[in-house]
Amino acid sequence: MSIMQSLIEIQQKLLPDLLVVMKKRYLILRQVMLSDMIGRRTLAASLEITERVLRAETDFLKSQGLLQIEAGGMRITEEGKKLLDEMEPLYQQMFGLSDLEERIRTRYGLKQVVIVPGDSETSRHTKRELGLAGCAVLRKHMEKDDVVAITGGTTLAQMANQLTTQTPLKGNWFVPARGGLGESMDYQANTLASTMAKRTGAQYRLLHVPDHLGEEAYTTLMQEPNVREIVDVIRSARIVVHGIGDAMVMARRRRLDATFIEALQAEGAHAEAFGYYFDRTGTVVHRMPTIGLRLEDIMATEVVIAIAGGSSKGEAIAAIMQFGHDDVLVTDEAAALEIAALLDREAAISTT
Template identity: 25%
Template structure:
């Protein structure tokens, strides 16, 4: 036996990988473009039906395939029309709720908002991105769709947050999906001293980043709750006792770590002068203020955000929409 035949074939694993990649693409094309069923694809590829199922699942996991529904369907939903008329919004998107699975409804709204967002953006836009679980879900679900000359701007300073909900993570994820420029805000959200906060804001690099925050023409955000399990409490910005006190003063929602009452008016907090990030005044008057919300607990804060003039567009589910309308 020759020495060459004794050597392991180092190219074999690579060839197997290439063949499998080709099979995944072929299965996806046959299923989604040619309308073949899984048995037909299995016969064409010479594999089992279970393998075809795995190929299609892998194609979705790799983002080779993205199945979307026409956004116009959800914009024309009767509940969307009623919300638009009731609250004077420009556009409302309502997806059907999975009433027995609130978290599934939450995922549906995040996915629908992610599919809708690129249609609301244009080259040259500066999109301000908030933080938290809702915005994180939208960013993770966003399509890979380059948008020319788009800048993604982090709206609030950094603060430790579980599971990738931090402001810089949300902004970076959306920038990657849209192949956009990224303007981070390289400062803590909350500092220990007011004078230090003011000095840091005056640093040239930070001042430039804050100018980017102020000049966003579009924003995407969620309005958080003020209950004991809220994002603002879990990130340590306010304690349970402090939140209870502000609820007593009328606090209903949270936008970018700042409290609002039931009509959307600001409720100043003790930490206000020590925070670095977008202000409530800067969140108003945008050509796009996309509010994303799902769940009955998000109804009071969402109503507050809409009444306060922070939202021009709203993505939600049918249960949340009906509760907002008082149905």
């Protein structure tokens, strides 16, 4: 055990209130930094604390030169940004996120787990940070001339809109993992692939076909040379970045009929990823004819990165991790705590 870890444990025992104050002030600084400029009322609502308590804390942080308070709101100073950078590893140790990352990584046999503080379901700032963490992971794994396949969704959109690289990726390709969902263009895989390519100087290919196809339509489209060509590129991807959804939510978004949704429920569908539905054990219970990545392609892909968060996603994320073909999970504190609760229940059942 390091000296720092020993000091943290001593502090937790002797001065627990101090840790509460440190966490509160850290979160205030982090939210202000993510917002660029934010008013006190909005900040209090996002952190779920009263304006009176927040005023006292921000006045203190201002007195330390960490915050700048103006008529239009408050912003973090350069000194505040520097302090946040220095505190990041300490925060992870103090509040158990490092231990939680390791516990989830070990349980599901992952190469890496990254947990950002907060709940992306209730905080747009946490969702933004989840996207930033996904960008960092992708940059770490990308190599020259890689093909990267991307699914759609709001979290992946956050990632796409923040992805940057120091040098243009002229030989790299971004491609959609599948066709569109028929929802907002902002969140479709085609849009996100083109956004990522444009922001990094890479190239991209698009797949202009529906996501949900009947068997006859699927067979017909796969015989088209242009479609076949882009599908071959997609299935050659070395890296896949995907989101994770609740099975019933995703079925409704795809406008599947009530009878089909009832059948999914009867099959125990609990989570959805890359067009497949999984039960709690990570077993595929339904696959849709979809032009793009197939399950066998995912299983053969060198690097598979899952990005999903929010307290309601914990069980769905756990189900996909049970499938066992992801390498990296990027999630938030709320989802990770739900996953930890599931692991606790697993352990309790195994000992009875």
